[in-house]
Amino acid sequence: MNLQTQQETGSRLAWLRSWQPRSLHCDAMSLPAEMYFSPDIYRLEQQHVFGKHWYYVGHISQLEEAGSYFTVDIAGQPLIILKNRVGELRAFFNICTHRAGPLALGSGKCNHLTCLYHAWSFDLDGNLRGIPDMEAAENFDTADYGLAPVQIDTWGPFIFVNPDLNAPPLAVQLGDLPDLFQRYQLDTWRRVHTIDYWVDANWKLYVENNAEYYHEPIVHPCLLRYYKHNTAEARHYHYLQYTPVLTEDDRWFLADPGYYIPGLTPEEMERIAVMSFFPNFAWILSPGHAIIYLIDPQGPTRTRIRWEWLVPNTAIATAEENVQPLVEFGDKIQKEDLLLLPEIQKRVQAIGYKPGRLSPTKEMGTHLFQEFIMKAIQRGEGKG
Ligand code: FES
Numbered sequence: 188m189n190l191q192t193q194q195e196t197g198s199r200l201a202w203l204r205s206w207q208p209r210s211l212h213c214d215a216m217s218l219p220a221e222m223y224f225s226p227d228i229y230r231l232e233q234q235h236v237f238g239k240h241w242y243y244v245g246h247i248s249q250l251e252e253a254g255s256y257f258t259v260d261i262a263g264q265p266l267i268i269l270k271n272r273v274g275e276l277r278a279f280f281n282i283c284t285h286r287a288g289p290l291a292l293g294s295g296k297c298n299h300l301t302c303l304y305h306a307w308s309f310d311l312d313g314n315l316r317g318i319p320d321m322e323a324a325e326n327f328d329t330a331d332y333g334l335a336p337v338q339i340d341t342w343g344p345f346i347f348v349n350p351d352l353n354a355p356p357l358a359v360q361l362g363d364l365p366d367l368f369q370r371y372q373l374d375t376w377r378r379v380h381t382i383d384y385w386v387d388a389n390w391k392l393y394v395e396n397n398a399e400y401y402h403e404p405i406v407h408p409c410l411l412r413y414y415k416h417n418t419a420e421a422r423h424y425h426y427l428q429y430t431p432v433l434t435e436d437d438r439w440f441l442a443d444p445g446y447y448i449p450g451l452t453p454e455e456m457e458r459i460a461v462m463s464f465f466p467n468f469a470w471i472l473s474p475g476h477a478i479i480y481l482i483d484p485q486g487p488t489r490t491r492i493r494w495e496w497l498v499p500n501t502a503i504a505t506a507e508e509n510v511q512p513l514v515e516f517g518d519k520i521q522k523e524d525l526l527l528l529p530e531i532q533k534r535v536q537a538i539g540y541k542p543g544r545l546s547p548t549k550e551m552g553t554h555l556f557q558e559f560i561m562k563a564i565q566r567g568e569g570k571g
């Protein structure tokens with residue numbers, strides 16, 4: 188970006204500098220319109236949200252053995268996630284250090300990574316090993332051309348990365364979430380179904396919607412009966428909502444111990460946890476099944492949401508007759524949200540849009556998320 192462009196962008200975003208955190212009870216408002224469609228904001232989110240926080244990239248079962256890899260481009264950042272020769276997790280920018288070719292596409296298994304453009308090749312720890320027809324290059328030290336690493340860590344079976352090599356460990360961002368959900372033993376569950384959903388809406392509209400149940404009785408009439416019984420809190424980097432199991436229909440999983448995970452407390456057996464973890468991970472978790480969300484911004488007004496259904500790894504829980512109704516129910520709820528979000532997107536971009544007041548008792552998750560975004564961008568731009 189040249190100086191003039193920087194100055195133009197700076198003045199276009201002057202309102203960002205004056206943004207102040209607000210109290211949920213006294214004066215919290217939804218975000219300014221530009222947050223939902225501006226390419227400048229999207230670029231700042233790539234740098235300061237996804238560039239500096241731990242975000243979700245995939246499930247450990249996508250990497251079965253040493254040499255397994257998969258690629259992602261969440262928020263437009265091409266990464267390769269792999270297990271090296273001794274089975275340790277590694278993540279790198281999937282950007283060749285010669286002229287930005289891809290080292291791999293999709294997923295698979297390999298002994299080394301060979302660029303798809305001019306065949307420079309790297310070992311699975313990112314070191315440059317093979318360089319065809321470069322003998323004549325002077326002042327060329329291959330040690331300077333290793334792949335750019337990205338921090339990688341796991342929470343149970345869930346893989347997270349952080350491009351900021353100086354960022355604190357994943358455990359700091361997670362806080363007490365691993366303790367809260369430890370009894371679910373999610374690393375023993377099996378991934379049984381995956382759907383990629385696409386929506387013409389900014390990724391934050393999806394996350395904000397997922398961090399409140401205010402909309403549920405209207406957008407999802409089948410959830411109306413839970414509304415008055417829900418509880419929710421937002422703290423540290425997460426929103427957590429508990430929906431109680433109310434009727435015999437909700438207790439279908441008690442029909443056979445194979446349907447649910449053993450060792451849960453009576454409270455855990457009686458509730459469904461809806462969790463949203465900043466910035467792009469979420470789940471719906473019951474004693475007998477989970478839907479895991481990977482929220483993937485693919486531009487200022489386009490979002491992919493990968494849903495993966497997990498169930499306890501027993502014959503009865505993984506059977507098609509069990510999985511299919513779970514998928515159908517989740518899919519119905521998801522489509523109800525995805526039908527509405529493009530309508531919200533259209534309206535936040537309209538000249539008649541103004542930020543509105545948030546509900547102090549129902550939108551604490553949306554509020555926390557919005558404040559994180561604004562603070563992350565301000566901090567990244569040196570104004571926080
Ligand atoms: S861009 Fe990778 S070898 Fe040329």
Ligand SMILES: [Fe+2]
Binds near residue numbers: 396402403406407524
């Ligand atoms: Fe919803």
